[in-house]
Amino acid sequence: MYILQQRIEDMFDKKDFEVFNDTTLPGRLSLIKTNLDPKFEVLGSDLQKQLEEEYQEKFYMKIAKHQRRTKNPPPDTWLAINQDKKGYKKTPHIEFGLWPDCYFITFSLLADIRNRTAYYPILKKYQAEIIADGWGVSNDHTASLLKPAIELPAVIKHYEKVKSSDLVIGFELAVTDPIVKAGDYDELLADKFMQLSKYLVLFNQEAAQ
Template identity: 75%
Template sequence: MYILQQRIENMFDKNDFKVFEDMTLPGRLELIKTNLDPKFEEIGSELMRRLEEEYQQQFYMKIAKHQRRTKNPPPDTWLAINQDKRGYKKTPHLELGLWPDRYFITFSLLADIKNRAGYYPLLKDHQDTIITEGWGVSNDHTSSDLQPATDFEKVAAHYEKVKSSDLVIGYELKVDDPLVQKGNYDQLLIDKFMKLSKFLVSFNQEVE
């Protein structure tokens, strides 16, 4: 374990965001594949190990390949972890990734998730925890902006009423944050991911 932890340290750095400076589709895809995907593989394997050790359950990981894009370069990139081997988008899932100006770690229930109405009561059950822990919240997984935790009740109500909306809970670390400029924040990202994972496991246990 000590050797693995040594490899994890100083893996992400502010140069990660340079992939978004290439405005062409093939150029950005190649930079993501070369510069970011190996990091996702490394940290994703560590996250999977920790998740399975903590919860004694099965998890599955997917790294975004952006294969459906034919013209515009991807505005973000990520790894996703869930508990359904058939795919993550229609199930509760966690993501760790980058927008051009920030890292993000999110737990999401997307608009077309299976058994959607079954999650509504759980949002109320976890509301106090989400607000107290200060997670950012959003109704749009395609936007980088997270609203403050104090808006969660409004965001959850919107998710119930508007069928095209998402429910996103998460954390962001912006490129201009002193932590990013200084470096060595991999453990912070891992810790935030693991803390957010309790929602994934809890929601899956409550809704079959």
């Protein structure tokens, strides 16, 4: 299991979700900046360091700032790590964040990713492994519900045919889960992130061949 190097006792807890109780844009942004972004900074920096040590490659971190929002409060918030310093949205990337009902850790290939078709055969190559590992899957990075892993072949097929769709693989920990109620699950989240990171590295390596 991955051990947090910058350990903060019970860094994440069920109070994290209180940021979504504020329905105003400035109020929620202020709560995210005060309550969540410092935690993202600690966890993200720690994960970035661990990834670089493990894979001997360069990784880049970005914490969502929601700067383009002018009216509605953000429905979720996150940090993202990828391997392209120009930005993460058009490249394979991993996110850790919160929806109002869960924490999420997702590996994503978004609809407008660069060289999209290069990832189709890679997805099929690793689909059996992804299913065996039990990751959730989805065609929509803007929704919090992941489908069971067994649906991955259909999700890949949809991603190939529908150009506006995403490809999402990941893990969710519901706010109602007994693990969250009990507390002390920082290392579980970090461990899931590190497990999922192998696909970020593999997909980048194979797409570059």
